[in-house]
Amino acid sequence: MTVESLFASKINAAAPRSAILRIAIVGRGFSGMMSAIALMKTVRTPFHLQLFDPNSAVSGGQALSSARASTILNSRVRDLSVALGDADDFNDWLCSNAEFRAAVPAAIPGFRQIFVPRELFSDYVYQRFSEALAARKDITVQVTPEPVGSIRRGQANRFLLETATPTNRLFDTVILATGYGLSEREPEAEDHSPVRAQRLVARPHTVLLGSGIRVVDQLLQLRDGGYTGQITIVSKHGFLPQSHTPNSADPVFPAEELPQSLPDIVRFIRTACRQAEEQGRSWQSVMNGLRKHARSLWRSLPAHQKRQFNRHLRAIYDSHRNRLPEAMYLRLKQELASGNTGLRCGTAGRRGLSGIFFTPAGSNVEEVIYAERVFDCRCRRPDLAMPLIQSLITSGLAAPDELSLGLAVNERGEPCLEDGSTVNGLFAIGPLGLGSLPDIDLVPEIVSQAYAAANRIGQQLYPQSRAI
DSSP, X not given: OOHHHHHXXXXXXXXXXXXXXXXXXXXXXXXXXXXXXXXXXXXXXXEEEEEEOSOOSOOOHHHHXXXXXXXXXXXXGGGOOOSTTOTTHHHHHHHTOHHHHHHOGGGTTOOTTOOOBHHHHHHHHHHHHHHHHHTOTTOEEEEEOSOOOEEEEOGGGOEEEXXXXXXXXXXXXXXXXXXXXXXXXXXXXXXXXXXXXXXXXXXXXXXXXXXXXXXXXXXXXXXXXXXXXXXXXXXXXOOOOOBOOSSOXXXXXXXXXXXXXXXXXXXXXXXXXXXXXXXXXXHHHHHXXXXXXXXXXXXXXXXXXXXXXXXXXXXXXXXXXXXXXXXXXXXXXXXXXXXXXXXXXXXXXXEETTEEEEEETTOOOXXXXXXXXXXXXXXXXXXXXXXXHHHHHHTTSOOBOTTSSSBOBOTTOOBBOTTSOBOTTEEEOSGGGTTTSTTTTSHHHHHHHHHHHHHHIIIIIOTTOOXX
């Protein structure tokens, strides 16, 4: 049974009774669908689940819907399980796929260390969602293809979700997921249709904005599609993703007491990387081990040192944290070495008819990079000025984190208010909490947070429920 038919069968079932608990998930990206899976597997009490997203198709959301079959995820299969406590679930799913086994015979009997296309991961997530939905005969699910404009308190201390339609909806619990509250990307970048300008250069020229994995994806897709023109990558800091090791790098990290100041932490990590390589390991293994300590280290820093980190070190950290499969990294190096792809450091400004305005790093003089096409591959960041997020803040349901990078949340995704309290029944899952929780944009962390939120819902809001 397809996901669409499952939705139809649930939606066409009897309408939810007025007394049944109502849960809304705003956003159907990975964080939203992971939250739905966790709810269906954790909360035993019957409930009605409503998914809000202006994208009418049941697809992979922000991270997955724009993916193409040639786009490889930057995490190994072993780190992409959506089953809490079962790191092999994605691997087992791949092993049960005869078509995939035939296409990748060298990895049999397991695929834990390989990198796979995002499209394949999307199929896996939605099959697990479908299975969880099919197993719950006591819930109803509804998909609403509308954006949510605001969230505020309604009658009986429930949450009122306001959309463009006159019918506003009341919910006992609301989960705000990836894709809502993030800054909007320009339309041409959203659907990957390029900006075209009159040719003012001797050969075709394309500009790619960004420095993360998406910019490398776009670069390689252009080359795979036969594009032979000049490509310029415009990056604010100039740090492109580093490489994974050929084989899995098991996490290691020194056992001694961790430092408490930013300069000492940087020296500590650099020393750990150097010692690991001297011992025949890799710096990647240290970075993998750092993930287990990232949140405690972040919490230990005063606000001014957190701001210093974001200004001067965030780009370096992200380039070592979000790494490329070795084959993609080697292709990137070859591209840069060939001279047909260049990297320029600085700030991209407004677009003109013949390209894009650009201010080089260390300069105050704006220039124009002439190009026929411009692709915006930059990651979308939380935008606290967006109406939906503003409605939460002005109504006292959420507060910005101390650096205004996003919403202040705890590890369960509950918004943390200035007085230290949390808001019962409201959650922000995934990258909206990146200012509070380092690495909450990675799959294992989102999975853990989604289950923590579901358990909180089951234990606090629905006292009679228990984990399935």
